[in-house]
Amino acid sequence: MKLGEKILAIITATLVAQGVVYMLWQQVPALYWLGTAGIVFVLTTSLSSRAKGVAIPTIRDCFVTPFLAMTNMWRGWLFLSSNILIIITSFLVATDRAISSPWQTWWWSLFGIEFLLIILSGFFWQKQSKARLPYYIGTLLALPALMASIIYQIGYGFDPFIHQATTEFISKFGAITPKTPYYLAQYFSILWLNQILSLSVHLIEKIFWPIFLFCYPFFIPKNFRQYLLWLPGLWFFLSPVLTPYNLALLLALFAIIYLKENTTDKKALYLSVIVLILHPLVGLPLLGFVITEIYFKGKWQKWGLIFSALAVPIAFKITNYISAQKMIEIKWPALAKFNDLFLLILPKTFQLDNLLETATVLVWAVPACLLIFGLWRRYKDKFSADQIMALALFGTGALLLIFARFPQVFSNSQSDYPLRLWTLGLLFILPEALIIINKFTTAQKPWLKPALLTALMILMIFNIFPRYDRYQKDRLYSVSAADLQTQALVRSDARGSTFAILTNQMTSVAGLWQYGFEASPKKPLIYALPTTDDVYSAYLHFVNLDNDNSRAAIKKTAQLFGVRAVYLIIPSYWNKFSELATKAAREADKIIWLPDTSAFIVKYNF
Numbered sequence: 001m002k003l004g005e006k007i008l009a010i011i012t013a014t015l016v017a018q019g020v021v022y023m024l025w026q027q028v029p030a031l032y033w034l035g036t037a038g039i040v041f042v043l044t045t046s047l048s049s050r051a052k053g054v055a056i057p058t059i060r061d062c063f064v065t066p067f068l069a070m071t072n073m074w075r076g077w078l079f080l081s082s083n084i085l086i087i088i089t090s091f092l093v094a095t096d097r098a099i100s101s102p103w104q105t106w107w108w109s110l111f112g113i114e115f116l117l118i119i120l121s122g123f124f125w126q127k128q129s130k131a132r133l134p135y136y137i138g139t140l141l142a143l144p145a146l147m148a149s150i151i152y153q154i155g156y157g158f159d160p161f162i163h164q165a166t167t168e169f170i171s172k173f174g175a176i177t178p179k180t181p182y183y184l185a186q187y188f189s190i191l192w193l194n195q196i197l198s199l200s201v202h203l204i205e206k207i208f209w210p211i212f213l214f215c216y217p218f219f220i221p222k223n224f225r226q227y228l229l230w231l232p233g234l235w236f237f238l239s240p241v242l243t244p245y246n247l248a249l250l251l252a253l254f255a256i257i258y259l260k261e262n263t264t265d266k267k268a269l270y271l272s273v274i275v276l277i278l279h280p281l282v283g284l285p286l287l288g289f290v291i292t293e294i295y296f297k298g299k300w301q302k303w304g305l306i307f308s309a310l311a312v313p314i315a316f317k318i319t320n321y322i323s324a325q326k327m328i329e330i331k332w333p334a335l336a337k338f339n340d341l342f343l344l345i346l347p348k349t350f351q352l353d354n355l356l357e358t359a360t361v362l363v364w365a366v367p368a369c370l371l372i373f374g375l376w377r378r379y380k381d382k383f384s385a386d387q388i389m390a391l392a393l394f395g396t397g398a399l400l401l402i403f404a405r406f407p408q409v410f411s412n413s414q415s416d417y418p419l420r421l422w423t424l425g426l427l428f429i430l431p432e433a434l435i436i437i438n439k440f441t442t443a444q445k446p447w448l449k450p451a452l453l454t455a456l457m458i459l460m461i462f463n464i465f466p467r468y469d470r471y472q473k474d475r476l477y478s479v480s481a482a483d484l485q486t487q488a489l490v491r492s493d494a495r496g497s498t499f500a501i502l503t504n505q506m507t508s509v510a511g512l513w514q515y516g517f518e519a520s521p522k523k524p525l526i527y528a529l530p531t532t533d534d535v536y537s538a539y540l541h542f543v544n545l546d547n548d549n550s551r552a553a554i555k556k557t558a559q560l561f562g563v564r565a566v567y568l569i570i571p572s573y574w575n576k577f578s579e580l581a582t583k584a585a586r587e588a589d590k591i592i593w594l595p596d597t598s599a600f601i602v603k604y605n606f
Helices: 003-024 030-046 070-093 108-121 133-151 159-173 184-197 201-219 222-236 244-261 266-278 280-295 299-309 311-322 335-343 352-357 359-378 385-403 416-442 448-464 481-494 505-515 533-543 551-561 577-587
Strands: 499-503 565-571 590-593 599-605
Touching: 070 133, 133 201, 133 222, 159 184, 159 201, 159 244, 159 505, 184 201, 184 244, 184 266, 201 222, 201 244, 222 244, 222 416, 222 448, 244 266, 244 280, 244 416, 266 280, 280 299, 280 311, 280 385, 280 416, 299 311, 299 385, 311 385, 385 416, 416 448, 481 499, 481 505, 481 565, 481 590, 481 599, 499 505, 499 533, 499 551, 505 565, 533 551, 533 565, 533 577, 551 565, 551 599, 565 577, 577 590, 577 599
Parallel strands: 499 565
Antiparallel strands: 565 599, 590 599
16 A cells, blocks of 8 residues: 555544544434444445446445436435435424524434435545536535524524624614624625515525525536535535625635636636625735735745735734724733643543543544645645645734734634634635545545545534534523523513613524614613623623622623613523522522523612
8 A cells, every 4th residue: 555545544544533433422323323324335335346246226326416317317306305305304303492503403313314415425426527516516515504594493603693683783774883894795795685585684694505505616617626526525614604704715715716727817806805895804814815826926926925824913903003992912922822722732631521522623633634645745845825825824823822812802712813814724725635635536446535535524514513412512502582582571671771681692692683783872781792801701700609699790780881770691501500590599689580491580770
């Protein structure tokens, strides 16, 4: 076995092993997924020869594309019916309860159908028409987003509700202040559809993202079509809900691929401008890269690429001087700051629970190894502009992670900006890496490519949605009907008087999305959003049972905003829910329970 085959075999084994570790610590039906994957792999490798007289059709024979010739239409209908069954099941298990993962409601017996469908895509690789691939890949890209929009009846995530509330406000009043120069591309698109179709912003955003993902492969340059089979790996970078950041990443990849095909393609320049007004964190480096590629040559090109990678921290420093709010602080870090850099990759200890807790981060190392290995094989003696840009972004992200602090960002999210620069860096080398890996695996033994794709799909399915196992420590839940009910109860109890609401992120955005930015001098309405440290800390003071009495901390919030009543909303999924109810009964002026006890409201009068 050649060196390249050995390395890829090790990487493939690592992918499969991580998939096995994930599944063994899921629910028991996860073993069904592993069994299904094994059966599919055996059938498509050892039973594929007609000379052996095997009557059963292979996976390659049955699952090709949803748009086959009339003589093979039954195969296309089989693929299409599987997708329809998944969508129907999603409607049947949809819920308005607070859930952290769709796997809490999904019928495990039917989940095997979806997992089988994902695995099958790993074997859809030989002698396929470039014209048919976009339909197949578009379906695989759109299906997780469509499932999320259906299963989470109200919605999931924090950012989508913030952007929906903003878009609704602009639709109603024509503008919103402060008028920021970002997110405009998404707001304009959604508002345009809102006016044309007369549909709610919430509904448009629910259907826009799956449709966009389905159409995405059709806009890939035709010469790049043969590499589309690896495109579902984008789910390592995306989430199943629409946000400006997710949209910016996909448009940025468009621009990078267009430049890969033609270094003077002006479409890349137009796309980079759109990305800039969509999400500057992605758009600034991208625009600098595109301008450098098109207009700069020689040594000026290298300096242009480095400057482009530094565009984000430079923009932060400029904002410090022209704005009253500090966007970034540069300080010499403590030793612990350097430790944080390594803990993003390595677990704190080698105990099993910590290994599983950081497994999602470890998954990032696998595609990164694939990319680095592919690039090493292709460019042993020189670096391309894509690689220089990627390395510069990796370095910039590391410097920000170690030396920078962002005062306007909640403490738990301080690493978001650096990690997003790393993600953008991976996107810059992704197209070239896909080309190299595709060509290399095609030239190897017939089983290698489907095995690698299968392993990639196994891991991808666990990155699409939040995990649901005993080692999951993510506190993010979907917005629930209980969140909306508690908001209504607060307004009913307040009877028009001024008040503030302190609660967790999801209940906060539920009220913001439902009632909008209704705060006024006569009716202050304060949500404890996680970006407002002072306000949110008052809520944390209450839910932290180590504090004897939280009344004094909450009174400071009331004085800060000039209100006489402060309401705290505690959902049942919060840690030590019953102990918090006891604490509320001891120190609060009033407690209001929902009929199903899924949440309670604590009222403090001052």
